[in-house]
Amino acid sequence: MVNKSAQFKNMVKHISQVPESIVRQEEKLTAASPFRQKFHIEAKSGFLNDPNGLSFFNGKYHLFYQWTPLAFKQNPSIWHHGWYHLISSDLVNWQDMGPAIESDTSLDKHGTYSGSAIAVDDKLFCMYTGNTWTNTQTDDWRRLPYQVGVWMDQKNHFKKIDKPLITDTFSDCTGHLRDPKIWMHDNNYYAILGAQRKDLTGTAKIIKSAGRDLTSWQKYGELKTNEPHLGYMWECPDYFELNGRGVLLFSPQGLSAEDEYYNNIYQTGYFIGEPLDYDTLEFKHGKFHELDAGFDFYASQTLEAPDGRRIMFAWFGISEIDYPTTKYHYSGCLTIPRELIVKDKKLLQRPIRELEKLRKKEIQKDVLVDGLTELSITENITQELDFEVDLSSADKFMLDLRANQDNSQHTRLIIDKNEQCCLLSRKKSGISFAEKYGVERRRQVKFARNLRVHIFIDVSSVEIFIGKGEVVFSARIFPNDDQTKIFAQSIGGKSHLIGKIWDL
Numbered sequence: 001m002v003n004k005s006a007q008f009k010n011m012v013k014h015i016s017q018v019p020e021s022i023v024r025q026e027e028k029l030t031a032a033s034p035f036r037q038k039f040h041i042e043a044k045s046g047f048l049n050d051p052n053g054l055s056f057f058n059g060k061y062h063l064f065y066q067w068t069p070l071a072f073k074q075n076p077s078i079w080h081h082g083w084y085h086l087i088s089s090d091l092v093n094w095q096d097m098g099p100a101i102e103s104d105t106s107l108d109k110h111g112t113y114s115g116s117a118i119a120v121d122d123k124l125f126c127m128y129t130g131n132t133w134t135n136t137q138t139d140d141w142r143r144l145p146y147q148v149g150v151w152m153d154q155k156n157h158f159k160k161i162d163k164p165l166i167t168d169t170f171s172d173c174t175g176h177l178r179d180p181k182i183w184m185h186d187n188n189y190y191a192i193l194g195a196q197r198k199d200l201t202g203t204a205k206i207i208k209s210a211g212r213d214l215t216s217w218q219k220y221g222e223l224k225t226n227e228p229h230l231g232y233m234w235e236c237p238d239y240f241e242l243n244g245r246g247v248l249l250f251s252p253q254g255l256s257a258e259d260e261y262y263n264n265i266y267q268t269g270y271f272i273g274e275p276l277d278y279d280t281l282e283f284k285h286g287k288f289h290e291l292d293a294g295f296d297f298y299a300s301q302t303l304e305a306p307d308g309r310r311i312m313f314a315w316f317g318i319s320e321i322d323y324p325t326t327k328y329h330y331s332g333c334l335t336i337p338r339e340l341i342v343k344d345k346k347l348l349q350r351p352i353r354e355l356e357k358l359r360k361k362e363i364q365k366d367v368l369v370d371g372l373t374e375l376s377i378t379e380n381i382t383q384e385l386d387f388e389v390d391l392s393s394a395d396k397f398m399l400d401l402r403a404n405q406d407n408s409q410h411t412r413l414i415i416d417k418n419e420q421c422c423l424l425s426r427k428k429s430g431i432s433f434a435e436k437y438g439v440e441r442r443r444q445v446k447f448a449r450n451l452r453v454h455i456f457i458d459v460s461s462v463e464i465f466i467g468k469g470e471v472v473f474s475a476r477i478f479p480n481d482d483q484t485k486i487f488a489q490s491i492g493g494k495s496h497l498i499g500k501i502w503d504l
Contacts, residue, residue, distance in 0.1 A: 387499020395492025
């Protein structure tokens with residue numbers, strides 16, 4: 001077993017301690033990638049994963065993300081993990097604020113892990129998990145988590161609270177206690193954390209700060225759900241109330257595939273139920289639903305916008321998958337922001353209206369689709385498609401995105417009226433990866449004859465919203481340079497497509 005102290009011996013406390021030439025070399029290599037996204041958030045280099053600290057403060061939206069800028073640098077081997085900071089007035093155009101919170105104290109020396117933020121008077125309060133290990137000179141390593149507080153002022157300067165808000169884990173849990181999501185209820189602050197019990201089952205724990213004192217926290221208890229054996233670890237929990245319902249988003253690890261569900265290496269989903277009972281911590285809820293039906297979606301986090309909308313970002317990727325971008329020393333991006341809506345005990349997801357600012361040239365389409373039909377496309381490969389497809393005279397409708405001239409390569413969406421389902425295939429999307437987890441994803445979708453399909457295509461991704469947002473497919477794809485076309489095809493009769501396509 002490798003000595004843990006040796007593993008971390010080259011770790012630096014700040015990215016500023018790394019020679020600038022090394023940082024620029026990595027950024028130059030990343031910038032040369034043909035897969036760099038146009039309107040999704042990506043890091044300049046290295047590894048991007050969980051969105052953190054989503055908040056509205058000082059008249060702006062604040063977004064942080066997990067950041068390991070030199071994750072793929074082998075010589076010298078430099079490890080670093082922190083938060084990167086962006087601000088925006090519209091959730092679409094982002095100002096780069098640079099590194100924010102870094103692993104520079106004894107409370108987070110082995111990683112500044114995920115957390116959240118909330119505006120408190122004239123400051124932003126951030127809470128995250130500081131990752132540390134003890135017994136690193138032996139084979140008996142022990143994870144010692146700290147929950148750490150940070151204040152950010154109106155000039156975007158950060159000051160950590162010297163003492164941990166919570167030290168170590170709960171008595172019935174392993175050292176896996178992390179990702180605090182903070183909120184306020186009845187003048188008290190609460191935070192929910194993902195945890196693992198000692199019997200190796202996942203759960204969520206809640207801590208509480210009395211009144212407005214954000215330096216004195218207590219371990220309050222376990223969220224009582226009716227799923228005591230759902231996976232071996234719950235990550236990134238997020239509790240909120242929407243339209244009178246209690247909602248818990250979280251990422252349970254260790255779920256086994258069941259037919260068309262749970263086919264990714266790790267899942268993200270939700271419970272919806274009655275509002276949380278703050279006295280007993282009982283949460284009465286329905287069954288677990290996956291948030292996204294696609295291939296690459298994890299670690300969601302939400303905020304309440306000033307107008308009351310619940311907005312969600314997620315990591316557009318999953319850990320332990322080798323994406324083709326690693327050749328260029330980077331991996332990961334964030335999804336487009338989505339509005340969450342509760343309807344019929346389920347969450348609907350819709351692209352936020354602010355994304356309309358990305359639209360450029362518009363083409364209107366009104367097409368009868370029979371055999372293979374090329375849709376007149378715009379000048380860009382980055383596009384938005386929003387249309388209704390009428391299958392009253394057809395059995396199936398197929399849409400091939402990012403296709404080459406002979407349509408031998410494409411990302412294919414199939415809408416099957418008879419089976420009442422949608423299927424997304426990236427079997428022929430371009431560069432293959434993660435095939436061990438399958439190349440198709442399928443979901444049941446009830447519709448009569450018309451179905452809305454709303455799609456965002458970036459350089460190396462597609463996000464497909466079906467119907468009113470009851471099904472969403474998110475997929476990273478890595479097409480070849482000649483895959484610039486869109487084809488439609490109808491099977492068992494003609495389909496009628498009406499809608500618009502925009503350059504983005």
